[in-house]
Amino acid sequence: MSVAILQFPGTNCEMDMAYAYKLIGAPYTIVWHQEHCLPKDTKLVIVPGGFSYGDYLRSGAIARFSPIMQAVSEFATQGGYVLGICNGFQILCEARLLPGALKRNENLHFISQNQxxxxxxxxxxxxxxxxxxxxxxxxxxxxxxxxxxxxQSLLTLEDNGQILLTYVDNPNGSVANIAGICNEHKNVFGLMPHPERAIESILGGLDGLEMLTNLYKNATTTKHEQ
Structure with missing residues (x-):
């Protein structure tokens, strides 16, 4: 029951995520974007952060057309768990697996900080x-x-409990301070913060490890069609 971690040209967080799931004790496979199928034993798909295709055109807009994304869409439609982080969140929005869009930070600056x-x-x-x-x-x-x-779509998110995380002291201008959401069926998740960078005390905390552990445990105990 493995975790499939996608890799696109420009992805730079796939090994961080692999290390996180190694700590959890979960088997994982790095899946190149040109593949047409996910591994047969996949229970959880991770779309990691980075700069897929150099963020040309629009962040995530090109990666959304990679062959593996068709398999990811089918996996999600059948109830499989999918998590997109940062650029992965952008890709899931571009692929219409999550509602809304990610645009340039309000202050036009790259932001790197604990949040x-x-x-x-x-x-x-x-x-x-x-x-x-x-x-x-x-x-x-x-x-x-x-x-x-x-x-109107924001009201739908609120009514359905799809807003997962909000920023304290909004750093980028996101509507309603939104930092992470899920789809209506609550099996596709996306967030801009990086849980894979908060998995050891030496890194400043373990909040990310708990999130990733929760998701893996639920993914491996939930049945979905394949």
């Missing part, structure tokens, strides 16, 4: 072991992290 976040909804496999409204800290590193969605 306080508020846990908004815990009725999901990603944050189930957290308390609502608790404050955690994860690193962020992005230039195109400003989440945007229209007013």
């Amino acid at each position: 306080k976040l508020c846990v908004k909804n815990t009725n999901n496999a990603f944050l189930r072991h957290y308390q609502e409204n608790s404050i955690i800290s994860l690193p962020i590193a992005h230039a195109d992290g400003c989440y945007f969605i229209d007013e």
Whole structure:
């Protein structure tokens, strides 16, 4: 029951994520973007951070057309768990697996810092072991992290409990301070902060490790069609 970690030209966080799941004790496979199928035993797909295709055209816009993304879309449609982090979040939005879009930070600067976040909804496999409204800290590193969605769709996110994390002291201008969301069925998740960079005390905290562990445990105990 392995974790499939995607790799695109320009991805730079796939090995960080692999190390995180090595700590968890979960088997993983690095999957090149030109592959047409996920490994047969895949229970969780990770779309990691980086600069896929150099962020040309628009962040995630080219990677969305890579062959492996068709397999990821089918996996998600069948109930499989998918997590996109930073550039991975951008790719999932471009692929319409998540609503909304990520655009240039409001201040037009690349932001790299530890960021306080508020846990908004815990009725999901990603944050189930957290308390609502608790404050955690994860690193962020992005230039195109400003989440945007229209007013009506924002109300839908709120009504369905799809807003997972919000920024404390919004660093990039995201609508409603949104830092992470999920889809309506709560099996596709996306966030701009990097949980794989908060997996050891020496790195400043373990909040990220708990998130990734929660998701893996739920993914491996939930049945979905393949």
